[in-house]
Amino acid sequence: MGMRPLFHPSIEDVTVEGILHALSDPVRVAIYADIVAQECSQNCSTFLTVSDKTIPKSTLSQHFRALREAGLIRGEWRGVEMHNTSRCAEIEQRFPGLIRAIVNAHAIQSKHGAQAKRLAAKRSSRRLVKNK
Amino acid sequence: MGMRPLFHPSIEDVTVEGILHALSDPVRVAIYADIVAQECSQNCSTFLTVSDKTIPKSTLSQHFRALREAGLIRGEWRGVEMHNTSRCAEIEQRFPGLIRAIVNAHAIQSKHGAQAKRLAAKRSSRRLVKNK
DNA sequence: TTCAATAGTTCATTTATCCCGAACTAATGA
DNA sequence: TCATTAGTTCGGGATAAATGAACTATTGAA
Secondary structure, eight states, X not given: OOSSOOOOOOGGGOOHHHHHHHTTSHXXXXXXXXXXXXXXXXXXXXXXXXXXXEOOHHHHHHHHHHHHHTTSEEEEEETTEEEEEEOHHHHHHHSTTHHHHHHHHHHHHHHHHXXXXXXXXXXXXXXXXXXX | OOSSOOOOOOGGGOOHHHHHHHTTSHXXXXXXXXXXXXXXXXOGGGGSEETTEEOOHHHHHHHHHHHHHTTSEEEEEETTEEEEEEOHXXXXXXXXXXXXXXXXXXXXXXXXXXXXXXXXXXXXXXXXHHTO
16 A cells, blocks of 8 residues: 655654644644554554544544654554554654653643543533432 | 733643644744743734744734633733733643743754754855856 | 455545734824 | 824635545455
8 A cells, every 4th residue: 555655754854833733633642642652553543533533534644644744653554554653752852852741741631631521421410310 | 902801711721732733833933932031021013023024913913812812821901012921830830841842842943943044045155156 | 366345545625724904993192 | 183003803815624435555365
């Protein structure tokens, strides 16, 4: 597969704006955080649902392209599926602390989000009991 | 001035995605870095030119709104002009290290950019001498 | 070899977002 | 009162993002 060869910017061409833009999408930042967390790689279809939302695969393909072209991940073909690895070591060289801070912030936020969601569920179930 | 009161999200409503999106624009990140650097505040018109580019003031107004609504800055009216201060202390509480890393990355990049620009200028002047 | 299945891409179209000139508002100072 | 200054809002053209449908490439089975 992979009709035309995948484009990867060289690390000098990676920009802060590009990185921030790529990670300013909730789906992409979730995907990226996941790829960074797993030392081993992830193929794209792993992410057909992200935080309980179904992503059409054409959209997903675009998201991966965005991450690649921002210089955040490297993709290579392994037979029929794609092997995605983060380029965070290179980025760490160029922009120290940036990736860690963003991934960490995302973790903080999604922890709080999950908490808020649990509370909301609890509240609504109490309401259900009350209104029975 | 300021017909309708300025909207500022409370810190719990500030999201990573929002911050990254706001700072993924080269003009906005430059403005924000400047506001963070100056302990004292900046009014909007200070930025009618950013890195040798002239910004129309309607555009500038939108940029400031984007920064405000992402929770990055606080704006208040001082007579006819606006007083902009960064909310980085609050953000540091919620997302430790994030702002510092981004501002630092931006500084690194613009330093390199300036270097590249100088080199290009030097090269082109050499070329001029050569072709005289 | 042929065929179905799987994993991603590409294209076309709709939809949302951004940019900026023109017209506006509000405060200040002459 | 009127001009100036600082910033906002609105409208519409340009640009970018989302996604269904059709496609390509590889694999594994019949």
